[in-house]
Structures are given as structure tokens and as C-alpha cells.
Amino acid sequence: MYAVELENITKRFGDVVAVNNVSLRIREGEFFSLLGPSGCGKTTTLRIIAGLERPDSGVVKLHGQDVTYVPTHKRGIGMVFQTLALFPHMNVYDNIAFGLRMRKVPEDEIKRKVREILEIVRLPGMENRYPNQLSGGQRQRVALARALVIEPKVLLLDEPLGALDLKIRQEMMVELKRIHHEVGTTFIYVTHDQGEAMVMSDRIAVMKDGRIMQIGSPEEIYLHPKNTFVARFIGEAINLIEGTYSGGKVDSEIGVIQLPEDVKLNDGSKVTIAVRPEHIYIGNVEGVDNVYYGKVLLKIFKGSYVEFHIEVDGKRFIVFRPFRLAEPLPDTGDTVTFGWKKDSANILLE
Numbered sequence: 107m108y109a110v111e112l113e114n115i116t117k118r119f120g121d122v123v124a125v126n127n128v129s130l131r132i133r134e135g136e137f138f139s140l141l142g143p144s145g146c147g148k149t150t151t152l153r154i155i156a157g158l159e160r161p162d163s164g165v166v167k168l169h170g171q172d173v174t175y176v177p178t179h180k181r182g183i184g185m186v187f188q189t190l191a192l193f194p195h196m197n198v199y200d201n202i203a204f205g206l207r208m209r210k211v212p213e214d215e216i217k218r219k220v221r222e223i224l225e226i227v228r229l230p231g232m233e234n235r236y237p238n239q240l241s242g243g244q245r246q247r248v249a250l251a252r253a254l255v256i257e258p259k260v261l262l263l264d265e266p267l268g269a270l271d272l273k274i275r276q277e278m279m280v281e282l283k284r285i286h287h288e289v290g291t292t293f294i295y296v297t298h299d300q301g302e303a304m305v306m307s308d309r310i311a312v313m314k315d316g317r318i319m320q321i322g323s324p325e326e327i328y329l330h331p332k333n334t335f336v337a338r339f340i341g342e343a344i345n346l347i348e349g350t351y352s353g354g355k356v357d358s359e360i361g362v363i364q365l366p367e368d369v370k371l372n373d374g375s376k377v378t379i380a381v382r383p384e385h386i387y388i389g390n391v392e393g394v395d396n397v398y399y400g401k402v403l404l405k406i407f408k409g410s411y412v413e414f415h416i417e418v419d420g421k422r423f424i425v426f427r428p429f430r431l432a433e434p435l436p437d438t439g440d441t442v443t444f445g446w447k448k449d450s451a452n453i454l455l456e
């Protein structure tokens with residue numbers, strides 16, 4: 107059984123197709139992210155799941171039931187938004203208790219539940235503080251507690267860490283992952299930040315212009331992007347080489363490129379080959395299938411690794427090599443052999 111199913115959802119605002127024929131299935135208890143650049147339709151998709159927006163066409167199912175026409179308050183969902191301010195005139199306790207009081211839960215049970223959820227978000231003893239007496243990270247924990255305390259079957263989070271500075275954001279990513287694990291609720295997380303999605307998610311749907319470009323685990327979309335958009339959007343850098351397929355190989359701007367054994371295409375097909383920077387060897391190219399000569403244009407020390415920019419026939423490659431004191435690495439201006447094993451490349455068709 108799936109927590110959420112979207113079947114062929116489309117939503118227009120005037121001329122803009124905000125969500126374009128989106129279908130996806132989110133498993134019970136999954137941490138699922140919608141990832142993509144600003145304006146690609148993430149928030150609209152989330153609002154459709156919440157029932158805050160009615161799709162023009164398509165079906166929304168929660169736990170197997172068609173809820174396309176069911177109002178928000180009957181969908182059993184919780185929500186956390188970046189801008190969803192806490193009630194400033196209420197202390198932490200009353201902010202969290204709010205949803206339970208609306209549901210006429212007895213006061214002693216509220217007390218127990220608020221205590222319990224404050225433990226989970228690690229804010230015990232903060233009951234009497236007011237929102238303006240909390241840090242940004244603590245306020246987000248209260249917002250999370252307020253959404254979780256009503257025990258929603260699905261929790262929707264729309265860029266909840268966007269307003270926090272980097273250090274707190276990184277801390278909160280780990281916290282969100284822990285809290286998800288502890289409560290076991292299905293989390294649907296919207297972000298434009300691939301780092302956040304990669305750290306926390308079980309699976310990610312990468313979106314562009316209202317469409318889903320790929321769905322997969324962080325490892326899958328990083329190692330096996332299906333198209334140039336995902337290849338570029340995920341990860342720090344990627345090398346893309348264009349060419350024409352013929353007889354198991356590709357003729358490209360830098361010469362012949364050998365492909366993974368299982369690739370079978372029609373001769374004459376235009377393809378793009380994607381190679382991650384850490385899969386390229388420099389210097390010692392024993393056992394490497396695709397070897398080229400290039401010039402080191404730039405060498406950048408990044409701590410645990412070194413970034414090289416290597417030029418071949420006017421094309422620039424980005425290469426990451428682990429930094430080990432014992433391993434000699436070339437310098438700027440050096441001519442080097444470099445290359446990759448054929449199995450570490452991905453073939454992109456668009």
C-alpha cells in the first residue's frame with residue numbers, strides 16, 4: 107500500500123502549466139523529496155496532495171483512497187512551511203497544543219503529548235518560552251512539533267530550512283532524518299537544494315517545468331542520471347561529452363569513446379556521455395578503457411580531494427582525485443594522460 111499516489115496530475119494557472127501530467131507513488135513511512143529549481147511546480151504538487159489546490163485533471167490517493175475531492179482537514183496530513191510563523195502571542199506549549207485543543211483532546215492528554223513531542227524534537231523544558239525567545243532552528247523544531255503532535259499520517263514540508271543559516275541547516279538536516287526515523291511517518295519534503303534532498307531522502311523526484319525528470323534513490327540519481335538535466339542538477343560537477351553512436355562506440359569531439367557492454371543503440375544515434383569527476387583517473391591509467399592526453403589548466407586544493415581542470419581539444423574536464431600525501435599529483439601546466447573505465451560512464455539520450 108502507498109501513502110500517496112498521484113495519477114496524471116495536471117494543474118494550470120492561466121498560461122502556466124505548473125504541474126504537467128505528474129504520476130508518482132510514495133511508500134508508507136518513506137522520506138520522499140520533490141527536488142527542482144524555483145518555479146518547477148514543487149509547491150503546487152505539495153498543495154495538491156494537501157488539498158489546498160484542486161488539480162485540473164488527475165487523481166490523488168492517500169492510503170489507497172481517492173481523496174481528489176476530499177477537503178484538507180479530512181486528509182490526515184500535517185504541514186511545515188518556511189514561512190509558517192508560530193503564533194507570537196502564545197508560548198511553545200500553547201503553540202504545540204493548538205491543534206489538539208481544536209480537536210477537543212482532554213487537557214491531561216495534551217500535556218502528555220506535548221511533553222512527548224518536545225522530547226522527540228529535543229526541546230524539553232522550553233514550554234514557557236515565546237517564539238521571539240527562540241533561535242531560528244528552535245522555532246523550526248517547534249513548528250515541526252506542532253505539525254507532528256496531531257499524529258498526521260503524512261507530513262508535508264515545504265523548504266522548511268530555507269530561512270536558516272548553513273550551519274544550523276546542516277544540523278537540522280540530520281535532526282529531521284532522526285525525527286523521521288523515530289516517528290515513522292511518511293515525510294514529503296520540497297526543496298530546491300540538492301544537498302538537502304540527497305542527505306535526507308529515501309527517494310527523490312527531480313522536477314523541471316512541471317514534469318518529473320527522474321525518480322530514484324540518491325545513489326541512483328547520482329550514479330545513473332537519465333538525462334542531461336538530472337546529470338547537471340545533481341552532484342557538484344559532471345563531464346558531458348556529445349557524440350554519435352556507431353558499432354558499440356561513440357565518435358566524439360575528443361576521439362573514440364568505448365561504452366559499457368550493455369549499451370545497444372541504433373547506429374547514428376546522437377548521445378551524451380556523462381562521467382563523474384571522481385571516476386576519472388590521472389597519470390596512472392592502467393586498466394582504464396578510455397585514455398586521452400590533456401593539459402592541466404587549473405589545480406584546486408579542496409581539503410580531502412584535489413580538483414583539476416584538464417583541457418583536451420578545447421574541451422574542459424573536471425576531475426577529482428583524493429588527496430593523499432603519498433600520491434604524486436600533476437601541477438598546473440603539466441601534460442597528463444587521463445581517462446575513465448567504460449563502465450563508469452552513463453549514456454544520456456536527451
Ligand SMILES: Nc1ncnc2c1ncn2[C@@H]1O[C@H](COP(=O)(O)OP(=O)(O)O)[C@@H](O)[C@H]1O
Nearest residue numbers: 119122123124143144145146147148149150151
Ligand atoms: N496561485 C498561482 N497563480 C498563478 N501562478 C502560479 C500560482 N502558484 C504557482 N504559480 C506558478 O506555477 C509555477 C510553479 O510554481 P510553484 O509550484 O510555486 O513552484 P516551486 O515551488 O517549484 O518554486 C510557477 O511558474 C508559478 O509562478
Ligand SMILES: [Mg+2]
Nearest residue numbers: 145148149150
Ligand atoms: Mg515552492
